[in-house]
Amino acid sequence: SDNGIGMDDDKGPGGLGMQIVELACAQLDTVLTFDKVPHGVALSFDFAAGISDADTTQPD
Secondary structure, eight states: OOSSSSOOTTSSSOSHHHHHHHHHHHHHHHHHHHHIIIIIHHHHHHHHHHHHHHHHHSOO
């Protein structure tokens, strides 16, 4: 895989199992790419806000 998530098909362990994992990772990358703008950004802001809230509520 050249998408950074799955394992390369021509490196490391091979076989049908790795091919299935690779296909699943490629599909996940596609979904994340298409959802990145509307959902991923909002999720990132929510996550950052959650961290900020956690930091401000913790005692010094």
